[in-house]
Amino acid sequence: MRQVTVLGSCGAFPEPGRACSGFAVDWDGYRLVLDLGYATLPRLLRHWPDGAVDAVVITHEHPDHCIDLHGLFRMRLYGQPGGARLPLFCPPGVLDRLGGLEPDVDLHAVFDLHPLPGSYRVGPFDLTGLSLPHFVPNAGIRIEADGIALAYSGDTGPTPVLAELGRGVDLFIVEATDYDGETSRPTRNLLTSTEAGRWARRAGARRLMLTHFWPGNDRKAAVAAAQVEFDGAVLAAEEGLTLMLGTPDSG
Numbered sequence: 001m002r003q004v005t006v007l008g009s010c011g012a013f014p015e016p017g018r019a020c021s022g023f024a025v026d027w028d029g030y031r032l033v034l035d036l037g038y039a040t041l042p043r044l045l046r047h048w049p050d051g052a053v054d055a056v057v058i059t060h061e062h063p064d065h066c067i068d069l070h071g072l073f074r075m076r077l078y079g080q081p082g083g084a085r086l087p088l089f090c091p092p093g094v095l096d097r098l099g100g101l102e103p104d105v106d107l108h109a110v111f112d113l114h115p116l117p118g119s120y121r122v123g124p125f126d127l128t129g130l131s132l133p134h135f136v137p138n139a140g141i142r143i144e145a146d147g148i149a150l151a152y153s154g155d156t157g158p159t160p161v162l163a164e165l166g167r168g169v170d171l172f173i174v175e176a177t178d179y180d181g182e183t184s185r186p187t188r189n190l191l192t193s194t195e196a197g198r199w200a201r202r203a204g205a206r207r208l209m210l211t212h213f214w215p216g217n218d219r220k221a222a223v224a225a226a227q228v229e230f231d232g233a234v235l236a237a238e239e240g241l242t243l244m245l246g247t248p249d250s251g
């Protein structure tokens with residue numbers, strides 16, 4: 001089984017019944033998590049009831065992408081003491097933030113830290129984290145196995161690195177914050193859905209999944225805007241949505 005399941009689709013803070021950024025990747029029994037924002041951990045535990053995870057990747061230190069890593073930390077520390085350390089791939093600021101919540105505990109007792117950006121072999125995957133422009137260091141993530149690739153932007157402004165990150169991927173998960181006034185800012189740290197479509201086209205991605213919707217935004221309008229730029233399938237991330245990976249008819 002090779003699939004990705006959306007744990008959360010909101011940017012900044014969650015809408016009622018939703019969660020912030022998070023994705024669960026199943027690959028022939030290997031379990032990889034991409035981001036763990038607000039309210040994603042209960043959804044992760046619904047998806048994998050035993051809570052077992054093989055590796056976690058966090059794009060950046062903002063809490064809408066990493067706060068539930070703290071819950072997972074407590075689960076490992078108190079619920080499964082003495083277990084193997086969990087491989088964690090993230091920019092260094094992520095553990096600094098978690099350390100503020102747990103100043104008396106050594107986070108390295110639970111996490112086996114691998115800094116991003118960088119390239120690693122992670123279970124079945126070649127994983128690459130590329131630096132993308134945001135308010136804090138953000139690593140766009142590309143994972144690839146058996147010639148099938150998935151990429152995820154985290155939070156980013158427009159940059160040619162997005163075309164490199166998503167080059168020929170089966171599924172490109174791109175943030176579409178559509179924050180008011182974003183395109184007139186002198187320094188760009190977030191994308192519009194139109195730009196998400198444009199960079200998916202430049203990357204030559206097969207499918208585009210928009211995510212990180214600003215609470216209250218019209219998601220159908222975001223998909224329509226991206227479709228103007230991108231000819232492939234455009235989906236809106238939705239809590240609980242599962243997409244098969246590497247199967248051409250999976251939409």
Ligand SMILES: [Zn+2]
Nearest residue numbers: 011012064155
């Ligand atoms: Zn965010």
